[in-house]
Amino acid sequence: MLRTHTCGQLRSEHVGQDVTLCGWVESKRDHGGSVFIDLRDRYGLTQVVVGPPEAQSDLIDIAGRVGTESVILVRGKVSPRLEGKTNDKLETGAIEVRCEHYEVLNPCPTPPFTPSQQELPGEDLRLKYRFLDLRRPAMLRSMELRSRIIKTMRDYFAENDFIDVETPILGRSTPEGARDYLVPSRVHPGSFYALPQSPQLYKQILMVSGFDRYVQVAKCFRDEDLRADRQPEFTQLDMEMSFVDQDDVMGMIEGLVQRTALDLKGEEVATPLPRMTWDESMRRFGTDAPDLRFGMEIVDISEISAEVEFRVFRGAVDNGGFVRGLNAKGQATEFSRKRIDELTEFVKQNSGAKGLAWFRVEPDGTLWSPTSKNFTAEQLAQIGTAMKAEVGDLLLFLADSWEVTCKGLAGLRKRLGAELKLYGPEAMSYSWITDFPMFEHDAEEDRWVAMHHPFTAPLASDLAKLKENPAECRAQAYDLVINGSEAGGGTIRIHDGETQQQVFDLLGIDAETARDRFGFLLDALKYGAPPHGGIALGVDRWVMLFAGLDNIREVIAFPKTQKANDLMTEAPGQVDSKQLQELHLRTVKA
Incomplete structure (x- = not known):
């Protein structure tokens, strides 16, 4: 083995030992004649100091010129970091390696992006240079x-x-x-x-x-x-x-x-x-893959809607459709008309629904929307009861076929669950x-x-x-x-x-x-x-x-794009005529 230890292995108990490390240059800093290098491999990161008295001036010069993501080998002695210079965020943060020998195993030109940069580049660039992207700690x-x-x-x-x-x-x-x-x-x-x-x-x-x-x-x-x-x-x-x-x-x-x-x-x-059962899941959540990390179940108010004057609701029921909705608890004042319009457009694009009806539950407990004049007070109260509505709730409805109400409300529920943070980031449901x-x-x-x-x-x-x-x-x-x-x-x-x-x-x-x-x-x-x-x-x-x-x-280490391309290898690719002939094939233009 070229190395005696990995870049995530050294601790205070190794102080005084001679070690050899290999890895990639994550970053480097020139501090008045000494070069500090953060050396990285898949196990972690170790600070390497190239400078007097251990290193000669030519080593310092080489270390200063080598680019990030170059592969290097260093030999040196494990030393404690100076007081006040330890890094509690690193498992190796109590030590550093004072470099006595330095080799560039393979230099790297300026990369299109670095694994350590805070802002990720576009996915296409990451997939094109997947070998760099896979060096990122998250990957x-x-x-x-x-x-x-x-x-x-x-x-x-x-x-x-x-x-x-x-x-x-x-x-x-x-x-x-x-x-x-x-x-x-x-x-x-x-x-x-x-x-x-x-x-x-x-x-x-x-x-x-x-x-x-x-x-x-x-x-x-x-x-x-x-x-x-x-x-x-x-x-x-x-x-x-x-x-x-x-x-x-x-x-x-x-x-x-x-x-x-x-x-x-x-x-x-x-x-x-x-x-x-599948039937129950479609009825309660509109999908056969329900997210049970939060509630917000679908409620069917078709029976009530069959008697109302609001043509959108009543017409859907008369044509064999359904009126079904969700209760976004406490969101009546949080959603502006612009935001409701955005949800409406989302539902239209997602399911083919014609629109999204809504009511706010007012401080006096009544339901209000621009369409509420088409309902009697009793009908609005029945809808509120069916939806388990409370002051401050926002009620959202689709009136359409079973399939459209399922798809539309399932997508809307999923979006609201994420946007309203109705479950914790670590929550799991099975x-x-x-x-x-x-x-x-x-x-x-x-x-x-x-x-x-x-x-x-x-x-x-x-x-x-x-x-x-x-x-x-x-x-x-x-x-x-x-x-x-x-x-x-x-x-x-x-x-x-x-x-x-x-x-x-x-x-x-x-x-x-x-x-x-x-x-x-x-x-x-x-x-x-x-x-x-x-x-x-x-x-x-x-x-x-x-x-x-x-x-x-x-x-996935080497995935395809949504167009089934491998941007790194440029697959699928053309093959020569000899290969096609051996396979008794010829291509035709579509």
Whole structure:
């Protein structure tokens, strides 16, 4: 090793020792013939003094000229800092290294930004020079946290007798959900592999094979439009269990939540975690991933609105819609008309709603807004009672379809929760959403699609509804929600071919197409497939949530942009004609 110690290791007990340190120059200060250097590596920072009597003038000259972020090696003796010069903010703040030998291992030109600068540059510049950005302490902490979370996951499942099995990256395209990333085969002209959207089919095959407890930290790929919390390639903790029901799978994950919260945050999490059905979650919060760190639940006043003269409310109900609202406690005087207009525009953009109605609760307890003249005193009192309104509250309403009121109020609630600081920065909430609809209707294509995936088993009580009323058929599906984000999704799987084909039929996948796409799975289900189920946990999202961040790119070493570009390597890129010819491909302009 070139170094004897790291830059975060030396303490007062090392005073008098000869040491060798290597690292990056974070900063330097020239103090009258002596150069003070803050030397940094991933472990910390040590002050190095290059100056008399230990150092010769040529060393001082070299140290004075070397640029920040250059890589250097120093040898010297550990000394106590002068009285009054200690730095309590550093673990190494009681000592310094008096330099006797100095080497520039690699000089650095003036960087486009430095890891220590207070104001961050734009994200595009940071991603272009990711090797510099990863030197920032915040990025280092994120990567360390990611490593700890993955280790906790591996240890937990190993202790619970799971077998870690790697499944293929090159597989067959079975297009369901997002688009596949395709890989052309050189040796099979005209044929393509697909990168896995998940190891779903392989892990079901493992259950048929008798591997009753499988786990894997898996790379997955989805060619879909990106958001701040999504990436085209991502990491998930994938697990599957045989001879279980959904309570068994959920119980296993609750143990992992307890272990992770304790190891990372020192917090005790009580189990079982709160549960609510999908129907209840949509009714109370407008979303299937509710943030339970604060209240502000949605209230339905459609019944009252059916009798009012206000055309916006009554018209919505007459047309089969709903009037639903939120109570922003104590905000009546805090929100100006301009700010309410901003919320109105936000809701319009977020959900397609036509507008946002509002009332202030006046000091005498009555409700007032520019539209209140269209309500009787009794109707206003009924609305106030339904909303649990108190003096100083601000009541906000949407009148529209169920879907629009859900999406609009869920987004508004999320924004208000953050803006009004209705939860602490360290607060964590964990919950389960269960009993999802089995299917969604795709109006554009006029067909049923699976809400989770086509291998999800219906509730036993709803099995007959596969034929009778698919819209009311509920799935044995469960999502883990952390702080208002889906942190994992799982289901109990169909383990018999007959039910699987029923689901395929509903999805418009005939027997011939099913055989072509999923023949290997259908064959496996014939050969003693046990009841089984599992879940996939988004590792990137777990790290983001436990780090208290809202951008998933902050917890991935080399992420893609929202346009699926890697700005550092400039991927995706062009390939030469010879490579295309070998793959029997040619490109065409769109």
